[in-house]
Amino acid sequence: xxxxxxxxxxxxxxxxxxxxxxxxxxxxxxxxxxxxxxxxxxxxxxxxxxxxxxxxxxxxxxxxxxxxxxxxxxxxxxxxxxxxxxxxxxxxxxxxxxxxxxxxxxxxxxxxxxxxxxxxxxxxxxxxxxxxxxxxxxxxxxxxxxxxxxxxxxxxxxxxxxxxxxxxxxxxxxxxxxxxxxxxxxxxxxxxxxxxxxxxxxxxxxxxxxxxxxxxxxx
Amino acid sequence: xxxxxxxxxxxxxxxxxxxxxxxxxxxxxxxxxxxxxxxxxxxxxxxxxxxxxxxxxxxxxxxxxxxxxxxxxxxxxxxxxxxxxxxxxxxxxxxxxxxxxxxxxxxxxxxxxxxxxxxxxxxxxxxxxxxxxxxxxxxxxxxxxxxxxxxxxxxxxxxxxxxxxxxxxxxxxxxxxxxxxxxxxxxxxxxxxxxxxxxxxxxxxxxxxxxxxxxxxxx
Numbered sequence: 001x002x003x004x005x006x007x008x009x010x011x012x013x014x015x016x017x018x019x020x021x022x023x024x025x026x027x028x029x030x031x032x033x034x035x036x037x038x039x040x041x042x043x044x045x046x047x048x049x050x051x052x053x054x055x056x057x058x059x060x061x062x063x064x065x066x067x068x069x070x071x072x073x074x075x076x077x078x079x080x081x082x083x084x085x086x087x088x089x090x091x092x093x094x095x096x097x098x099x100x101x102x103x104x105x106x107x108x109x110x111x112x113x114x115x116x117x118x119x120x121x122x123x124x125x126x127x128x129x130x131x132x133x134x135x136x137x138x139x140x141x142x143x144x145x146x147x148x149x150x151x152x153x154x155x156x157x158x159x160x161x162x163x164x165x166x167x168x169x170x171x172x173x174x175x176x177x178x179x180x181x182x183x184x185x186x187x188x189x190x191x192x193x194x195x196x197x198x199x200x201x202x203x204x205x206x207x208x209x210x211x212x213x214x215x216x217x218x219x
Numbered sequence: 220x221x222x223x224x225x226x227x228x229x230x231x232x233x234x235x236x237x238x239x240x241x242x243x244x245x246x247x248x249x250x251x252x253x254x255x256x257x258x259x260x261x262x263x264x265x266x267x268x269x270x271x272x273x274x275x276x277x278x279x280x281x282x283x284x285x286x287x288x289x290x291x292x293x294x295x296x297x298x299x300x301x302x303x304x305x306x307x308x309x310x311x312x313x314x315x316x317x318x319x320x321x322x323x324x325x326x327x328x329x330x331x332x333x334x335x336x337x338x339x340x341x342x343x344x345x346x347x348x349x350x351x352x353x354x355x356x357x358x359x360x361x362x363x364x365x366x367x368x369x370x371x372x373x374x375x376x377x378x379x380x381x382x383x384x385x386x387x388x389x390x391x392x393x394x395x396x397x398x399x400x401x402x403x404x405x406x407x408x409x410x411x412x413x414x415x416x417x418x419x420x421x422x423x424x425x426x427x428x429x430x431x432x433x434x435x436x437x438x
Contacts, residue, residue: 058421059417062417062421062423063416064378064381064382064392064416067381067392067413071409071410074399074409075406075409078405160288161285174288184299185295185299188288188292192284196280200279
């Protein structure tokens with residue numbers, strides 16, 4: 001094995017890692033924010049909206065992220081006349097897909113807070129919004145932490161699929177280097193090490209934080 | 220925008236065969252990954268310490284790698300390592316099985332750990348050997364508990380089979396994108412692909428919800 005192929009192309013590969021990190025961070029933030037809105041719409045939204053939201057969530061659980069990404073990049077320009085650069089198409093596709101998952105995490109977290117607490121708060125004269133903000137969410141957020149830890153790790157892993165629509169992230173850059181040098185063992189072994197080093201601390205880090213704050217979520 | 224949906228009907232035979240491959244891949248992967256996952260979990264819990272470390276390392280590695288990278292790695296590295304000329308289908312199956320086995324091992328480990336220690340102790344007090352206690356007392360209960368998790372792994376796996384399209388396994392995503400490339404009916408083919416995945420995946424997602432309700436652990 002000759003790992004000089006990595007050092008020869010390190011700048012190219014490092015740029016891929018940066019794109020992977022940027023895409024992960026951005027799609028993590030957008031899909032958690034969108035998921036929160038979707039969960040609220042599912043739980044507290046108008047009655048006519050709920051079946052639509054449920055259909056959206058279950059559809060995203062049924063369709064592969066690859067299909068969503070490819071559709072967003074190739075088919076959306078034809079339908080909507082919107083042409084996006086691969087990076088933005090990937091951000092949109094990943095957000096549409098992952099928001100459904102984060103919505104389910106929010107819902108499970110919020111529903112895990114006993115209804116008695118909501119009733120007690122209503123009896124004390126708090127409004128629905130106040131109850132959510134001051135009673136339910138502070139406990140639910142702590143309980144959701146482990147789920148969001150694996151969510152984050154799924155997000156980073158899913159950004160690798162964006163290589164299929166030519167986003168110059170780390171997976172794509174590794175494929176390119178492999179295609180030019182024909183040293184798959186070195187390139188893909190290196191890619192495995194990099195992804196492991198990116199993902200392992202995320203899952204472990206969230207676990208550590210959760211262990212410190214878990215008592216705040218008990219009731 | 221002129222749409223010509225007849226292209227989907229013209230290629231129905233290829234699409235049906237490809238859908239068959241997708242389903243076959245899902246079933247075959249699970250058929251490998253359930254017994255292997257159970258074995259890895261058992262090794263991780265009860266084996267000789269160095270083997271235990273090895274099993275843990277395998278599980279942690281594959282849970283922290285994007286599947287698409289594992290697929291590429293298997294495609295390029297497995298033939299060199301094993302000296303076998305594996306077909307894309309066999310390579311894809313190997314990559315999926317490696318990945319899902321790691322997830323299943325973690326699921327089984329959690330399931331086995333969730334059965335209270337007292338039960339093993341009670342079984343041993345009744346004169347059973349450790350293996351007997353495991354086989355006749357612990358595993359049957361653990362299997363019931365892990366069923367909901369296995370079911371959602373199944374749905375994820377069904378969607379993840381689309382990723383082996385990158386090494387030209389003729390499953391649904393690959394065939395649909397091939398037809399798209401040959402006919403230039405981009406929107407039609409990509410939508411048909413999404414629709415087929417949805418038709419197959421949606422009932423599965425709903426079934427998972429039902430299994431999770433039915434087998435929910437309440438203490």
